[in-house]
Amino acid sequence: MILVPVGALLALASLVLGFSVRRDVPAVDRGLHLAAADLEPGFTHSATVVSFVLSPGLATIALLSLVARAALARDPLVLRAAALLGACWSTVFARHVYQRVRPIDFPKWSYPSGHVTAVAAVAFTAVVLTAHLARRHLRAAVALAVAAVGATAASRVVLEMHWFTDTAGAVLAVTGVGLLVAHALRLLPLGVGSRREQS
Template structure:
């Protein structure tokens, strides 16, 4: 997954795929409008809600499973998975016309929410299958909404958001393997 993000970054450095151009032309909201305000709120709230879910999951796992819980190792996956945003400095890909900043690939917002959501899914897996499924649904929803909000705000291209999600997930999976977090979904 990480290799795909790097290859896409190299190949698309100065290229705007047609889907990206169409989305920015037709789905972005002008600054100061209600849709832009909603998108900005979704971007912040999605990340904040994932952080709250992660903390709540850590507390629940520690209460239920005690000292033997893998909370510390799971939380360690967050900065590791989010580190994919450091690739921005490597590619310096220009963003949409409304975004004057270079280095929008991969999206930092989407990388962070994906990393936090990934860790939350790992944590809630320790509480049982129903909690795991709920966390997975919540994480997928948060990542999708935050990614869409970045596109609506014309801060990122679709490729920036997709690359961040795929890259953070790839690094998260690699970190989970190195930290020996493996499948921990309990059947209760």
């Protein structure tokens, strides 16, 4: 299955990127950081709202909801989805390996972005569940997922909480690990063996 080597390559790309930027700040990061510092206050206010709504708190709610649903309904698909979400989200702990310093003084390591990791984990899991339960909405789910992750990543750079590569590394890690874990949990290929297809 092509998605498995793709997942491995994405996870490896996140690893390589993390070690590449842990000590040196590439030009793209410096440039976007300087551009963010020159933005009007309206952009900062909008980014603050986005970061508040699309945050690790969202992932916490999603994970607890999936676990509760799986326990109450004894639903193996939802239980596997909860495991997938947890595995994707756990990639944030790699920051303790890279120990990259943030653009501003902050007591947590920078790479990968915690906000982007959390939102990407929820988005990836939501897309997988949509493929199994409501495949006709899959394109809309993917579009919404990409928009949510993109908005979160942009907000963290605008707020100067992260370098751009912190957000890119988070997306690479979550997607890569997500594909590998989804395969291991027999959630791939998407939609095959679905319990319910809505037409």
